[in-house]
Amino acid sequence: MSHEAVLHAHESHGHDDHGHHEHHDTFLTKYVFSQDHKMIAKQFLITGMVWAVLGGLMSVLFRLQLGYPDASFPWLEAILGKWAKGGQITPEAYYALVTTHGTVLVFFVLTAGLSGTFANFLIPLQIGARDMASPFMNMLSYWFFLAASIVMMSSLFVETGPFSGGWVAYPPLSALRDASPGSKSGMDLWIISMALFVVSSLLGGLNYIATILNMRTKGMSMTRLPLTIWALFFTAVLGVLSFPVLLSGFILLIFDRNFGTSFYLSDIFVNGVGALSNEGGSAILYQHLFWFLGHPEVYIILLPAMGMVSEIMSVNSRKPIFGYMAMLGSLFAIAVLAFLVWAHHMFVTGLNPFLGSVFVLLTLLIAVPSAIKVFNWLTTLWRGNIRFTPGMLFAIGFVSLFISGGLTGIWLGNAALDIHLHDTYFVIAHFHIVMGVASMFGMFAGVYHWFPKMYGRYLNNSLGYMHFWVTLAGAYMIFWPMHYEGLAGMPRRYFDFSIWESFKQFAELNRFISTVAMIVFAAQLLFIINFFYSIFKGRKVTDPNPWKSNTLEWTTPINPGHGNWPGEIPEVHRWPYDYGKDGVDFIPQDVPVGDHESSH
Amino acid sequence: MSNVTTASTKEAKWWNGGKSPFDVEYGKVMMWYFLMSDAFTFGAFLIAYGTVRFSTNGWPNPNEVFKSYPFAGEGTNAPLVFVSIMTFILIISSVTMVLAVHAGKMMDKKGVVRNMIFTIIGGIAFLSCQAWEWNHLHHEGAWWGMNPFINADGTASSTNFTNFFFTITGFHGFHVFSGVVINIIMLIMTLTNQFEKRGHYLMIEKAGLYWHFVDLVWVFVFTCFYLL
Amino acid sequence: MSNHDTHEHGDPIAEIKKVTIILSVLTIVELILGFWMIGVTSEGGRLAIKGTIVILMLAKAFYIVAYFMHLKHELKNLIMTIVVPLALFIWFITAFLSDGNSFRNLRNTYDPHFKAQSTIKVEAKEGHHGEEGTKEAAPAKAAETEKK
Numbered sequence: 001m002s003h004e005a006v007l008h009a010h011e012s013h014g015h016d017d018h019g020h021h022e023h024h025d026t027f028l029t030k031y032v033f034s035q036d037h038k039m040i041a042k043q044f045l046i047t048g049m050v051w052a053v054l055g056g057l058m059s060v061l062f063r064l065q066l067g068y069p070d071a072s073f074p075w076l077e078a079i080l081g082k083w084a085k086g087g088q089i090t091p092e093a094y095y096a097l098v099t100t101h102g103t104v105l106v107f108f109v110l111t112a113g114l115s116g117t118f119a120n121f122l123i124p125l126q127i128g129a130r131d132m133a134s135p136f137m138n139m140l141s142y143w144f145f146l147a148a149s150i151v152m153m154s155s156l157f158v159e160t161g162p163f164s165g166g167w168v169a170y171p172p173l174s175a176l177r178d179a180s181p182g183s184k185s186g187m188d189l190w191i192i193s194m195a196l197f198v199v200s201s202l203l204g205g206l207n208y209i210a211t212i213l214n215m216r217t218k219g220m221s222m223t224r225l226p227l228t229i230w231a232l233f234f235t236a237v238l239g240v241l242s243f244p245v246l247l248s249g250f251i252l253l254i255f256d257r258n259f260g261t262s263f264y265l266s267d268i269f270v271n272g273v274g275a276l277s278n279e280g281g282s283a284i285l286y287q288h289l290f291w292f293l294g295h296p297e298v299y300i301i302l303l304p305a306m307g308m309v310s311e312i313m314s315v316n317s318r319k320p321i322f323g324y325m326a327m328l329g330s331l332f333a334i335a336v337l338a339f340l341v342w343a344h345h346m347f348v349t350g351l352n353p354f355l356g357s358v359f360v361l362l363t364l365l366i367a368v369p370s371a372i373k374v375f376n377w378l379t380t381l382w383r384g385n386i387r388f389t390p391g392m393l394f395a396i397g398f399v400s401l402f403i404s405g406g407l408t409g410i411w412l413g414n415a416a417l418d419i420h421l422h423d424t425y426f427v428i429a430h431f432h433i434v435m436g437v438a439s440m441f442g443m444f445a446g447v448y449h450w451f452p453k454m455y456g457r458y459l460n461n462s463l464g465y466m467h468f469w470v471t472l473a474g475a476y477m478i479f480w481p482m483h484y485e486g487l488a489g490m491p492r493r494y495f496d497f498s499i500w501e502s503f504k505q506f507a508e509l510n511r512f513i514s515t516v517a518m519i520v521f522a523a524q525l526l527f528i529i530n531f532f533y534s535i536f537k538g539r540k541v542t543d544p545n546p547w548k549s550n551t552l553e554w555t556t557p558i559n560p561g562h563g564n565w566p567g568e569i570p571e572v573h574r575w576p577y578d579y580g581k582d583g584v585d586f587i588p589q590d591v592p593v594g595d596h597e598s599s600h
Numbered sequence: 601m602s603n604v605t606t607a608s609t610k611e612a613k614w615w616n617g618g619k620s621p622f623d624v625e626y627g628k629v630m631m632w633y634f635l636m637s638d639a640f641t642f643g644a645f646l647i648a649y650g651t652v653r654f655s656t657n658g659w660p661n662p663n664e665v666f667k668s669y670p671f672a673g674e675g676t677n678a679p680l681v682f683v684s685i686m687t688f689i690l691i692i693s694s695v696t697m698v699l700a701v702h703a704g705k706m707m708d709k710k711g712v713v714r715n716m717i718f719t720i721i722g723g724i725a726f727l728s729c730q731a732w733e734w735n736h737l738h739h740e741g742a743w744w745g746m747n748p749f750i751n752a753d754g755t756a757s758s759t760n761f762t763n764f765f766f767t768i769t770g771f772h773g774f775h776v777f778s779g780v781v782i783n784i785i786m787l788i789m790t791l792t793n794q795f796e797k798r799g800h801y802l803m804i805e806k807a808g809l810y811w812h813f814v815d816l817v818w819v820f821v822f823t824c825f826y827l828l
Numbered sequence: 829m830s831n832h833d834t835h836e837h838g839d840p841i842a843e844i845k846k847v848t849i850i851l852s853v854l855t856i857v858e859l860i861l862g863f864w865m866i867g868v869t870s871e872g873g874r875l876a877i878k879g880t881i882v883i884l885m886l887a888k889a890f891y892i893v894a895y896f897m898h899l900k901h902e903l904k905n906l907i908m909t910i911v912v913p914l915a916l917f918i919w920f921i922t923a924f925l926s927d928g929n930s931f932r933n934l935r936n937t938y939d940p941h942f943k944a945q946s947t948i949k950v951e952a953k954e955g956h957h958g959e960e961g962t963k964e965a966a967p968a969k970a971a972e973t974e975k976k
Contacts, residue, residue, distance in 0.1 A: 128617075133626035206633050210626040218618030240637045241913060248644035252767065260745025261763040263652065267941055278745055280758025280945070282655050282931055285648055288924055292644070339916050343923065352930030355923060572617065614905060622906035632910055643917055647924045654928030657936070657946035663866050679866065684859050691855065695848050698896050702840050756950045805898075812896045816889055823885040827862045828878050 035135035036562040040142050041121035042454060045447070047142075047149060048113020049528065055104040056521050058097045065089045067514025069498045083161070091495045092181050095164035098493060099182070100156065102167030103190070105436065107197055108152070110301040112145050114443050115239075118304055119208045119232045121450065125553035126226050128217025128570060130563045133210040137203050144200035148193045155189035163190040166493065168294065171264035171286050175256040187257070191250055198243045198250075205243075208236035217552070219572035224589070226551050226576045227327055231307020234335040235300050242296035242339070249289030256281075284349055291342035298435050299338040303331065305442020306373060309395040311576075312449050313377055315549045316392035317384025318585060320577035323376045330369030330376075337366050347415045348422045356415045363413035370406050374399060385580075389547075390464030391449035397472045398441040404476075405434025408483065423493070426486025429479040437475045444471075444527070451531075452546050456559045457538030463530040467523055474520035481509050550576045550588045631806045635813045638775075642817050645771065646824055649764040658751030660761050662826050665742075665749050670732055683826045686729045687818065693722025694815040697783075701808040704801025709790060712804060716787040719811065723780040730773050734766070742766075765825055772814070772821050779814045782807050847895040854888050 034040060064073070065088070072087035083093035120138065124131055132138045155162040164182030165173030173179045174187055212225075212233045225233075252263040262278035264286040269275060314321040321327060344363040347356050377399045386392065408430040411417050421427060444467075451459050490503055497503040497510070545554040552572070556564050570590035578587040582598055614621045622629060653659055663679035672678065696718035703711025741748035744766050747759040786807045795801045858881055865877045894900035899907055935942040 133630065137630075202634075202637060206630045206637075209633055210629045213622070214620045214626040214629055216617035218616070220617035221615050222621075224617075237913070240633055241640055241916065244637045244641035245644040248641050248648065251771070252645075252648060255744060255763065255767060260759075261767075262745075262759060263648070263763060266935070267939070269941070274941075278759045280656060280760055280942075282652055282928065284927065284931055285651050285655075285924075288651070288927065289644060289648060292920070340919055343927070350931065350934055352927050355927055355930065359923075614903065622903050622909075624902070624906065629906075632906070636910060636913060639914070643920065647921055650921070651924045651928035654925050655931040655935070657932065663862075680859055680862050684855070687855055688852070691848070691851050694892070694896055695844060698844050699841075701898075702844070750950055751946075754949045755946050756948060758945075809897055812892055815896070816892045819885055819888045819892065823858070823881060827858060827865075827881050 033139065035131070035139050037120045037124050037132050037135065037138060038454070038560070038562075040138055041117050043142050044112055044116035044120060044145065047146060048109050048117065049531070051104050051108040051149065052113065053524070053528065055101050055109060056524060058101040058104075060518055060521050061089060062094055062097045062101070063514040063517045065094055065495070066497070067511040069496045092161060092164060094495045095166075095180075095493070096162045096182055096186070099164050099166055100152075100162050103163075103194075104152065106167060106297065106301070107194070108145075108149060110436070110439050110443070111201065111239075111297070112197070114439060114446075115232060115235050115300065115304045116142070116145065116204060117443075118228070118308060118446050118450075119204065119236065121454065122228055122553065123208055123211050123232060124215070125453070125556065125560075125564060126229050126551050126576075127212060127215060127220055128552050128572065129211060129215035130565070130569070132207050133215055134207055137207050141200050141203035141207065144196050144203065148196035148200060151189050151193035151196060155186050155193065158185045158189065160184040160186055162186040168287075168290055169253070170290075171253065171256065171283050172268060175253060175264050175286075177257060191254060191257075195247065195250060198247045201239050201243050205236040205239040208232060209240065212236075217569045217572055220552075220589075223325075223328075224572055224575045226307075227310040227321060227324070227331075228304075228307040230328055230331055231303045231310075234331050235303045238296040238300050238303070238335055238338055242293040242300075245289055246293035249286060249293075252289075253286065284346070284351070287346050287349055288343065291345045292339075294345065295342040296338040298431075299334055301435055301439045302442075303334070305398060305439045305445075306331070308442050308446040308449070309377065309398045310380075311551070312391050312395040312445050313380050314577050314579065315449075315547050316387045316389055316395070317381050318387075318579045319380055319384040320579055320581075321376070322379040322382075323372070324575065324577065326372055327376055330372040333369040334366060337362060337369070341366065344413055344415075344418070347418045353415070360413060360415050364410065366413075367406070367410055370402075374403055374406075389448065390459070390461060390468055391445045391447075393465070393468045394441045394445035394448060397468065398438050398445060400472075401433050401438040401441060401475065405430055405432075405438060409434060420489075421486060423491055424486035425482040425490050425492055428492050429482035429486060432482075433475070433479050437471075437479070441471075444468075447531070449547070450553075451534065451538075452541045452558075453553055453556075453560075455535050455538070456541050457534050458541060458546075459534045459538060460530050463526055467527045467530070470523035470526075471520055474516050474523065477516045478513050478520065481513060485509065545588075548586050550578055550586055552589055555588065555590055625802065627802065627806055628809070631809050635809060638813065639817075642768075642771070642820070645764075645768050646820060649768060649824065652760050652764065656758060656760065658753050658755045658757060660747075660749040660757050661752040662828075664752075665737075665761075666733070666826055668736060680826060682729070682733065683822060686726055686733075687822050689722055689726045689729065690815050690818050693719045693726070694812055696722065697808045697811045701801075701805050704795070704804040707796075707801070709793075709796060712790050712795075712801060713787065716783060716790065716804075720780055720783050720787065723776055723783065723811075727773060727776055727780070730769065730776075734769075737762075737765075768821060769825070772817055775814045775817065779807075779811050782810060843895060847891050850891055851888055854884050854891075858884050 031039065034043070061076075064076075073084075074087045076084035076089065077087050080089070080093065083090055083096075089097070120132070123129070160181040162182055163169065163174070163186045164180055165187070169187075169190070173183055174191075177184055177187075212229060216225075252261075255261040256263050256265060260278060262276065262281040264283050265276050265279055265281045266283055267274065267276060267279040310321055310327060341359055341363045343351055343355065343359045347359075351359075381396070408426070412421055412427060412430055448459055448464055451457070485506055488502075488506070490497065490506060498507065541558050544556070544558050547554070552570060555570050557566060572589045573592045574587065574589055576589050579585070581587060614623070620626070620629070666683055667679040668676050669678060669682035669685075696715045700712050700715035700719060703709075703715060737743075742762045742765075744763055745759050747757050747762040749757055749761065751757045786804055789795060789803065790801075795803065861877050861881055861884075865874060868874050868877060899910065
């Protein structure tokens with residue numbers, strides 16, 4: 001907290017800003033080795049966007065294969081070389097693409113890109129702090145993430161290709177170097193990258209928790225925190241408690257790969273001959289360890305989106321969030337349940353059926369807090385003065401997707417149904433809608449809503465509306481049909497379905513899905529263009545509080561410097577959802593409570 | 601959740617913002633939560649060990665594996681002796697660490713220096729013991745992927761006994777080693793009067809938390825590998 | 829939590845001495861139990877001793893965390909945020925170990941290779957291991973004993 005509060009009102013141009021009183025920022029200290037939480041947030045966001053484009057491009061490539069399994073695209077060979085011999089993606093390349101797409105989107109985009117961006121950006125601004133508890137660790141957190149990114153990126157270029165055993169990296173494909181081409185050095189780099197990523201998320205998470213607990217401004221009690229902060233808090237707790245388990249699992253995996261151990265290797269026979277020198281381990285153990293992180297990870301991805309959606313909905317409906325304490329309680333319940341349900345990913349791996357039934361029960365319990373949240377969002381909208389900004393549309397889209405995807409979660413949570421649906425396109429449809437696209441929508445909502453705070457300019461609204469409608473319609477068109485394919489038994493992770501008589505009926509549908517996927521990908525490029533254009537050329541923000549919002553970040557100058565508030569940090573006197581109270585449109589948190597004010 | 605509401609109304613002074621609800625600075629909060637996440641790292645290791653042991657029919661008898669000590673003859677049969685020495689070394693170094701923290705609170709530089717030196721010596725002694733034990737087992741043919749010991753029931757043992765032993769004690773040893781490094785840095789900072797200038801020895805407290813955690817983990821490792 | 833005061837809880841040095849003695853006694857009791865267990869062959873007896881050792885281990889952990897790490901003298905707020913998440917370990921341990929046990933049963937039922945591997949007796953490689961290695965008479969019974 002010893003930061004000198006510095007004011008520089010307009011820093012939109014020039015990286016060599018001399019507006020400081022104390023010290024001069026060079027390009028390096030301002031944009032590269034920055035310890036300002038706002039800059040680190042932007043670093044996370046832009047790195048995440050780079051990965052999102054790459055990951056999206058990968059999905060376009062493998063959708064091309066699934067939609068047009070017989071066609072040949074000479075330009076593919078020109079780009080991918082031996083990975084697309086004769087203009088058709090090879091099976092090895094297909095698996096590598098699927099694996100990298102999953103890893104990158106889950107960890108780099110929706111974990112680092114989402115909570116890395118918004119936890120860094122919003123926590124100090126919304127709780128009234130000058131910066132994170134430890135700005136230095138915050139910087140390290142980004143740098144570890146970047147290192148992880150670079151290592152992952154380099155794994156794409158090794159001779160034998162990147163890891164291709166699925167983003168869950170189950171042994172033996174991940175544990176035996178000779179299991180597949182991608183299991184060689186591609187997997188080494190994959191695992192190093194993930195280890196660096198765990199360190200990054202740990203550094204970040206500890207910082208977020210300590211900041212939220214210790215650095216709140218005067219009057220900002222825990223129940224006056226915006227729901228965004230609560231969501232980011234639980235996200236950080238989930239990360240801090242579950243990522244280390246993944247790290248342990250990976251360390252054991254490294255030993256299995258490189259030092260002749262058999263933690264995860266039970267016994268394997270090839271043509272009746274034992275293929276392992278050491279045996280007796282348990283492959284199910286890896287799955288347990290992986291999903292002990294893997295399931296909380298789903299909520300690490302989802303909770304920040306939930307928090308931001310709650311905030312954006314309340315602001316743009318001009319109504320207090322419905323059931324603040326219920327929202328908070330359900331966030332807490334989801335966070336706790338997230339740790340208790342991991343084995344529902346493992347119903348068909350030889351899990352003890354009785355244990356499985358306990359996991360079914362716990363899994364289905366998640367429906368309760370989820371439903372509470374959904375109904376609270378809907379009742380927040382009810383009779384509100386809704387402003388359909390692009391951010392608000394994405395928030396509403398999030399709720400729609402969360403309902404559609406969440407309902408199929410109840411199907412999959414049943415062990416009996418899961419035996420049929422496991423590893424089919426039904427699962428793909430479920431988790432892409434509820435976790436992938438929904439969290440993406442939360443992220444888009446956040447970017448559209450807080451872009452004026454980040455860069456002092458607005459994103460272009462028309463492009464935003466186009467982006468929203470194409471993405472929403474496209475997401476449903478891509479993933480809705482997959483439910484039917486899955487129910488018909490079409491398995492996931494298959495290179496080519498055209499050789500099965502029973503799946504031939506889906507050829508046209510697959511082509512349709514692939515076409516829509518390309519259109520949706522193009523729409524995302526629209527967003528990228530909008531984003532970078534608006535940073536430099538967007539309409540300037542003139543009102544410090546453009547959305548007429550109550551939270552503290554809008555009490556800072558339009559372009560806050562390092563330290564956020566030029567003067568004193570404002571004191572907080574009320575909760576953040578006083579919209580339409582006593583006939584007043586909105587009452588920011590730093591306004592003292594009046595004499596005749598009713599209590600909420 | 602009702603906890604939060606009551607805390608914000610009744611005990612308004614801790615949760616109302618503007619100060620730490622725990623009355624400690626952020627570094628200590630972070631250290632505690634780091635240790636908690638590290639507890640999950642070790643927890644995962646030990647639980648993985650338990651899981652593999654539960655999914656295996658036989659397991660070597662620790663009393664037949666760990667039965668020697670330095671300078672003992674070939675046929676020595678002294679189970680638990682050497683490891684109990686190691687355990688006591690770590691407990692005593694933990695005690696001297698508490699004394700160093702206490703001396704820090706009293707702003708007693710000499711006391712801090714003396715006890716930090718004892719703690720560092722204890723840490724190095726523990727590491728030496730571990731090095732000897734690893735070396736001894738290695739000479740008997742045990743390593744990652746190699747297990748010369750047979751199960752207690754006389755059947756062939758999988759290599760997972762040694763795999764887990766070396767991985768987990770190695771990971772713990774790595775923590776001890778980094779703890780010793782941190783303690784040496786703290787000692788140097790004390791000697792150069794850094795903490796005197798700051799007016800508090802909070803860094804020693806945080807290093808102390810880490811060191812006690814290392815001791816705490818050993819309590820579990822010791823029990824799981826040598827006793828159970 | 830209103831009576832929080834860093835200088836309030838008696839003489840710290842005396843407390844450190846007391847806790848050191850408690851930890852040493854607990855360790856010695858653990859070791860005695862460990863030595864005792866070498867001679868115990870009944871499954872129930874070994875299980876009881878192991879259970880006692882685990883309880884003693886938790887007691888040691890409590891004293892280290894509460895006194896050496898000073899948690900007992902922190903505010904209740906901090907204590908709760910540390911202790912409550914650790915409750916996750918209950919389900920963590922229960923689920924993992926019970927599934928490990930189930931996996932062993934599965935393998936014994938459906939994996940003849942695994943079953944054969946764990947019933948074939950072997951001679952220990954070195955002489956001084958062999959004499960203890962063959963002393964158990966009933967392999968199946970001993971396997972049952974060792975699983976816990």
